[in-house]
Amino acid sequence: MLRRAVFSPLLSLFFPSHCAGCALRIGEGEDFCAECYSSIEFIQPPRCQTCSQPFAGLTSEFDCPNCRGAAFHFECAVSVVRSRRVIRDLIHRVKYNREFWITKCLGKFLATGLDDPRLSGQTFDGIVPVPLHPRRLREREFNQAALLARHLSRNSGIPLRDVLLRNRYTNTQTALDRRERRQNLRNAFSARKNTKVTDQNLLLIDDVLTTGSTLDACAAILLEMGAESVRALTLARG
Numbered sequence: 001m002l003r004r005a006v007f008s009p010l011l012s013l014f015f016p017s018h019c020a021g022c023a024l025r026i027g028e029g030e031d032f033c034a035e036c037y038s039s040i041e042f043i044q045p046p047r048c049q050t051c052s053q054p055f056a057g058l059t060s061e062f063d064c065p066n067c068r069g070a071a072f073h074f075e076c077a078v079s080v081v082r083s084r085r086v087i088r089d090l091i092h093r094v095k096y097n098r099e100f101w102i103t104k105c106l107g108k109f110l111a112t113g114l115d116d117p118r119l120s121g122q123t124f125d126g127i128v129p130v131p132l133h134p135r136r137l138r139e140r141e142f143n144q145a146a147l148l149a150r151h152l153s154r155n156s157g158i159p160l161r162d163v164l165l166r167n168r169y170t171n172t173q174t175a176l177d178r179r180e181r182r183q184n185l186r187n188a189f190s191a192r193k194n195t196k197v198t199d200q201n202l203l204l205i206d207d208v209l210t211t212g213s214t215l216d217a218c219a220a221i222l223l224e225m226g227a228e229s230v231r232a233l234t235l236a237r238g
Helices: 002-014 034-038 085-097 102-115 134-140 144-156 178-184 213-224
Strands: 077-082 126-129 164-166 189-191 201-209 229-237
Touching (some): 077 102, 085 102, 085 144, 102 229, 144 201, 164 213, 178 213, 189 213, 201 213, 213 229
Parallel strands (some): 077 229, 126 201, 201 229
Antiparallel strands (some): 164 189
């Protein structure tokens, strides 16, 4: 402890902290400057109980029109922040600029999702990252969902369970609606050999939730494998 106390000021002098969003110099132990942090939109009630889409002007929990009557394989999908401004830029920098150090501060945000009432009362047997197709994994050389899941596992003590495979190289889903996304993901995922999740309560992890189709396809496979329940947690809501 004494050694850390002595060297911490020296580290701050020669390696000062900088805002993850704008690179402005900030205090030790901080991740963002005040301006960047204030631009982050945390998702608070009222929001859809199923997909976390926030809606202004309502006073109670509800299911949004897109989720009402829909049959999802996951119990709920919790998202921590909106995929806008600083957060969207950070996610893109991880994916396309390989700035892996950013996943540490994003992982801190993700971990706060465990305090959501839809998750806080649950005991999870494993954290399952949404997988990438091997071809895309070779192109990118990392899976951003797996990086976030690893941080969450370390912070929470919930074991990481890499039990899913992506079988088909699907085209980007950015411009697709929910029906088209579900069609695009048909038979896209499967279980890894010699893995078991029977009777387990699982937490599925991805970076961004848009329509929920990817999470739903993964949850369907986990339930087929014998999982007791599947809930999802994503960093951001598109």
